[in-house]
Amino acid sequence: MKKMFCRCTFVAVCIFVLVFAGFSTFGHKAFADGGLTKIADNVYSYVDVKHGSSANSFGANAGIIVGKDGIIVIDTLTSAKEAQRFISDIRKVSDKPVKYVINTHYHLDHSFGNAEFEKMGAIIISHESDKKNLQNNGETALKNAGAYGLSESDMEGTKLAYPALTFTDRMYITLDSQRVELIYPGSSHTNGSIIVYLPDKKILFAGDILFTGYHPFLAEGDIGSWTKALDFIMSMDTDVIIPGHGPVSGKRDLQEMKDYLSIFDLKATELSAQSNDVEHIASEIKKMIPARPEGEFLIKSNIQMKYLKK
Numbered sequence: 273m274k275k276m277f278c279r280c281t282f283v284a285v286c287i288f289v290l291v292f293a294g295f296s297t298f299g300h301k302a303f304a305d306g307g308l309t310k311i312a313d314n315v316y317s318y319v320d321v322k323h324g325s326s327a328n329s330f331g332a333n334a335g336i337i338v339g340k341d342g343i344i345v346i347d348t349l350t351s352a353k354e355a356q357r358f359i360s361d362i363r364k365v366s367d368k369p370v371k372y373v374i375n376t377h378y379h380l381d382h383s384f385g386n387a388e389f390e391k392m393g394a395i396i397i398s399h400e401s402d403k404k405n406l407q408n409n410g411e412t413a414l415k416n417a418g419a420y421g422l423s424e425s426d427m428e429g430t431k432l433a434y435p436a437l438t439f440t441d442r443m444y445i446t447l448d449s450q451r452v453e454l455i456y457p458g459s460s461h462t463n464g465s466i467i468v469y470l471p472d473k474k475i476l477f478a479g480d481i482l483f484t485g486y487h488p489f490l491a492e493g494d495i496g497s498w499t500k501a502l503d504f505i506m507s508m509d510t511d512v513i514i515p516g517h518g519p520v521s522g523k524r525d526l527q528e529m530k531d532y533l534s535i536f537d538l539k540a541t542e543l544s545a546q547s548n549d550v551e552h553i554a555s556e557i558k559k560m561i562p563a564r565p566e567g568e569f570l571i572k573s574n575i576q577m578k579y580l581k582k
């Protein structure tokens with residue numbers, strides 16, 4: 273039952289992105305205009321915040337790192353069609369083979385395009401726990417794609433592909449001379465969410481550990497551990513952080529995310545012990561959390577699913 277609620281919340285996230293992604297005005301620039309955005313030499317983000325919909329993976333972010341002999345892809349979007357859109361944009365910047373796919377976590381908007389890359393010979397990598405999460409929940413989510421606002425046409429040809437390589441703490445890939453570090457910062461957005469770090473370029477792909485400008489999806493999160501993960505990322509030497517949703521970000525966005533989570537958890541725990549009135553709890557929490565322009569309805573969803581349904 274709990275899983276079902278989690279999935280419902282995820283639907284809510286998708287719908288929220290669908291409605292609001294087109295109106296994002298916050299934070300740093302570097303928006304993609306229908307393609308990859310160059311972040312540094314050989315590193316591109318695939319950030320699409322305009323008119324999020326089932327046709328663009330609800331604005332989920334992805335990225336690539338290009339080497340002399342191959343490409344590493346970070347996250348694969350929601351479907352076969354979406355992965356093909358990504359692949360066709362990748363081909364505008366490089367004709368190298370895709371060697372590895374890294375899934376920052378198992379949620380459908382970050383991993384359901386995996387099979388298209390596997391067909392090309394890519395090796396899929398994730399944290400061990402999120403491989404299990406995908407194995408346990410993926411087929412059900414795919415069968416129920418309609419509940420996420422995804423039509424049969426959106427999902428046509430989509431098959432799941434599971435990671436072939438997993439790790440529990442850290443994994444390093446060397447692409448030419450580029451060191452790519454896959455790091456598990458502890459349980460956060462999911463219990464297997466990871467970050468991808470390029471130390472020499474000070475670039476970090478945070479997956480959904482960081483939502484910038486958007487109210488986050490919290491239902492599967494371990495908040496105490498999540499804030500520690502954000503502290504850990506803050507301690508790293510980074511100039512550019514690509515969040516799971518929202519524009520290219522920086523350290524102040526990490527701090528705001530941490531403040532948001534800490535205040536939300538404290539108040540939701542306190543108020544849900546006194547009342548089941550979600551409207552009241554939400555209005556009290558809203559007065560205290562950092563203002564975010566997008567997806568306000570998630571305040572109520574997160575309270576319902578995480579704090580009132582135990």
Ligand SMILES: [Zn+2]
Pocket residue numbers: 377379461480489516
């Ligand atoms: Zn997610």
